[in-house]
Amino acid sequence: MSHLNAEVISIGDEMTSGARLDTNAQWISRRLGELGVSVEFHTTVGDNLQDNIDVFAAAVQRADTIVCTGGLGPTQDDLTRQAMADLVGQPLELRESSLQHIESMFARRGREMPQRNRLQAMFPPSADEIVNPQGTAPGVDLAVDREGRIPSRIFALPGVPAEMKTMFDQTVAPRIAAMAGGDTVIRHHVMRFFGTGESDMEQQLGDMIARDRQPRVGITVSAATISLRITATGSSQEQCDEAIRETEAEIMRRVGHYYFGSGENFEQHHAVDQMLRSAGQSLLVIEFGFAAPLGDWFAALGETPAYRGGLSLAVTDDVIKLAEGDDWVASARTLADRFGATHVLAVDRYPSLELHDDRPLPAADVRIIVLSGEDGYQEKTVTLGGHPSIVQPRFAKAALAFLRSTLSATS
Amino acid sequence: MSHLNAEVISIGDEMTSGARLDTNAQWISRRLGELGVSVEFHTTVGDNLQDNIDVFAAAVQRADTIVCTGGLGPTQDDLTRQAMADLVGQPLELRESSLQHIESMFARRGREMPQRNRLQAMFPPSADEIVNPQGTAPGVDLAVDREGRIPSRIFALPGVPAEMKTMFDQTVAPRIAAMAGGDTVIRHHVMRFFGTGESDMEQQLGDMIARDRQPRVGITVSAATISLRITATGSSQEQCDEAIRETEAEIMRRVGHYYFGSGENFEQHHAVDQMLRSAGQSLLVIEFGFAAPLGDWFAALGETPAYRGGLSLAVTDDVIKLAEGDDWVASARTLADRFGATHVLAVDRYPSLELHDDRPLPAADVRIIVLSGEDGYQEKTVTLGGHPSIVQPRFAKAALAFLRSTLSATS
Structure with missing residues (x-):
């Protein structure tokens, strides 16, 4: 397995102006870390085409994988598709399969698709679509060649957190795992603890939280509740789940005294x-x-x-x-x-x-x-x-x- | 008054890894917007010296003013001072006045200053100190020459939000206002409203929220409570307060029906x-x-x-x-x-x-x-x-x- 580095890009004037707080970059960075990918830069850029192209060009030079959010809507402000096409010198072309998906999303809501939403089905010919099961904006997966190195891969997702998260977990994470040459099935399990501090927890877990351990165990603290997030990669779901069960049992032996339940939102x-x-x-x-x-x-x-x-x-x-x-x-x-x-x-x-x-x-x-x-x-x-x-x-x-x-x- | 653009930089592995959510960049972007400065980029970079230098070098080329947070502590991870010195090819030198301030901060807490905190009193010779009234880490204000353009100005502040905010308001904001060639006294007043939506509010306020209005009126919404933030710049506090009073009265005439009080945290x-x-x-x-x-x-x-x-x-x-x-x-x-x-x-x-x-x-x-x-x-x-x-x-x-x-x- 080769080691990948990453950059996270957030696009939108509402972020550069401070009107909205960007929480996507943090979420994506954690997920990438769980996959063993080092995030080295976050960049936020407004809705300006040339700035977008420049930011992508710089990111491609310094990062093997780029996850960006925002700018995929149907309005004139939404420039991510155009910036990606310009970056690789390709035109944007309508993709029928994507258009059908968008039309079906509107139909499910009992509405006709406005003409401007056709824009969301436009892709550079060499790009892959990232299916959005919850919304009308498909994501874009584009490889950008680099001399003497593996291509850099840009995954562009919508800025809506719920859609972005589903698409990352369903499609982007397995593709990044495949880029790294590892197994592509990924499973998570979150265990929750209360009653001790982060550093005490880290000490008792010892080598279990080492970065190169498999499955990985990540520790986060939110308002004194500690989460241990187990991430297993394997060739099948069963293999992942078995690895998670073993890690879970070992965690219980070491810090089970503080455990109160499992699940990201379990309090x-x-x-x-x-x-x-x-x-x-x-x-x-x-x-x-x-x-x-x-x-x-x-x-x-x-x-x-x-x-x-x-x-x-x-x-x-x-x-x-x-x-x-x-x-x-x-x-x-x-x-x-x-x-x-x-x-x-x-x-x-x-x-x-x-x-x-x-x-x-x-x-x-x-x-x-x-x-x-x-x-x-x-x-x-x-x-x-x-x-x-x-x-x-x-x-x-x-x-x-x-x-x-x-x-x-x-x- | 000349128009300035800006970049906000956040430094620290805890941000690139997603362990911590960066809220400083949003706060700074809003404040810069109130001063009429357009924020075009946010960049987050880990605790790596060369990456820090590269990020500063790129920012200096594209932004007239740079506000960065983090990396000013006394540990080996804290590289902001070194990166700024390397950027302009200057050594870091101990500044006595700054050392005395740091020692006095420890004395006020009844403690002796550890030797390693001397690091926090080291500055590139051409830099100005930004006084930190609440903590031991002074900020650094450094002008970086650019061919054929005004120098780009880097303001480096600690990552601790309370310290950063005080230092920005007390020192950085007036210096940026002076850079723009305008008045350097800045006063804020926040009015709070409930009972209508943001777009309705914007419509009723009309030209009052235009970007070039003086005083500026910024609108933000948090969980259905609308804040109007009046920012006046002038040559004296009295002049600012008078301008704020007039703007406040005009706002009350237009949307006073929804007003319930004043102050950032007034609910x-x-x-x-x-x-x-x-x-x-x-x-x-x-x-x-x-x-x-x-x-x-x-x-x-x-x-x-x-x-x-x-x-x-x-x-x-x-x-x-x-x-x-x-x-x-x-x-x-x-x-x-x-x-x-x-x-x-x-x-x-x-x-x-x-x-x-x-x-x-x-x-x-x-x-x-x-x-x-x-x-x-x-x-x-x-x-x-x-x-x-x-x-x-x-x-x-x-x-x-x-x-x-x-x-x-x-x-």
Whole structure:
């Protein structure tokens, strides 16, 4: 397998002007890294034909593979196809198969294709189409010859993130894997962890996160939740899945203590929901103080018998007011009864955190309380510091981790 | 005034690899646009000296002004200073004034400066320092001669967003304004609006958002909240502020109906808090269904007599359970009484929205109810569609807009 380097190009005035934040380049760079391709440059350029041609020409010289997004729409601003054609000195020609696909996309939505969308079916003759199953803009795959080196390959995708991601995974990734001379079936599996830091995790994983390991294990952290993303390449899906299972088992041996579930968007509140449901239990959440993220997260779960409601209150006395009770714990149990909830998770209380330029980021103590049944009571105090926008969700996640530990201890 | 073009450069392996999302380039591009400078390219490059030099050399040829971030730290990975020195064929020399500033930053934190931080006081002799009031990494301002044209000016800033932003506003922006031959005092004012779309807003503002208008008016939209950012340049602060006041008044004449407050981070719940406080009123929020953003937003206000708490419940029957009442409106009034709240804002109910690849984004009806005093009742139904991650906060914002309209009608 040969080592490839890459450049990611984003096209559009809305990006160079700052009107829109480019998140595509980050996503593509991560995916390329998982394929063993080193991304060395990102370039963003506006909707100007000559600038586009110049940027492609420079990229072709320094990168074996180029993934670009944007400029494939049907309007006059959309110049990516023209720039690619000019780069290789070819005309744009209508491709019938592509036109039929575009017309069928409009037909599925019950609309007739406007004439200007014919533009999206125009390709340089030597280019391959990249099918877009979700939208009308097909992608363009063009090899550009370089003297004495392998051709540089440009993959042009639409800027719409959902379409771009599907097309990258379905078509571009296997083609890049084939360029590198390796196996072309690629499978991913994401494992999620909470309760430790990135550097601790890296240390415990040791050689598992080495760049040349197969399958590759990539680590990312988002708001204190750690994701390990396993990427296997092989000659068949079965071979990939088997390799992923072995790697997954080894990861569990080393850091399984912090694992809470699998899947890119799987969060601790999903794990809590599953645990409660399988035990026929249910939850009332009470958040005190200056945040209430858990109420929003649990509500977004959708219909589930495991979640009964959330209260966002200033102080514990408010629970007494609400239930017209005597002390807050008894009042919380009363409210849980009224909702038919078996458990209460209380966060007492999200701090008010102020930033000061010259001082370290503030830290605070927060008490997490889990009430269960008629007299179950467990509490834990968590101390965390950091930027307020990050630290409040971290307290919420620490509360979920504590709840999970009490649920698994009693199950 | 001459017209300048610009390139924004982001430096660091963590950006090219996709480990970190670059938000600096967007922020800088917006600020440059406000100064009348056209940003034509963004380039991101890893921590490789030759790549850095090449990227600077290319940028100098195509841009009059270059703002770059990253690579100014004290470690071996931090190569920006060296790349700039190599670009102009100058050595890096220790600058005493800068060293003293760095030592004083450590002293303020009660620490001695590690030797390696001396690196951060090294400059090419022809460069100017850009003072960093918040951190140890000073910025570098370097003019690079170009044959037959004005020199290209590189402003290198740290990658830490808070430090970068302060340094840009304090030092870089006035220097760029001076390069363009214009006035060098720059003042901003941000006005916030809700209740209409971007294109409708643009139409009503007409010539006010023309690129060559003074003061400039920039429009951005974030989750359905529209910001108009007025940027005035002048010879004095008073002159700028007077120009801003006139522009502000004209904006209010045209689109004042949608205005709810001023300031970059001013949201509708801040406006509600101010309205309630000034009238000695207070609020209980009840959110039904599959989201509960208002509880989190209001909690984050901090101590305020105007907000008493939030309930996140599945359905209106849950209010009856909670208050042990008969109907939900009466029960909601009972709960408001227990909290001493004069008003209830209820959102009935955030929908469960599922995405389907082949269908238009889903729309839903949500009922907004405002209860006030003993029998005040007002309701409104809002229909919105769009991606679930965006549409739930939009329902919440529509609820706040309705609450504001009822509060101003009764005040």
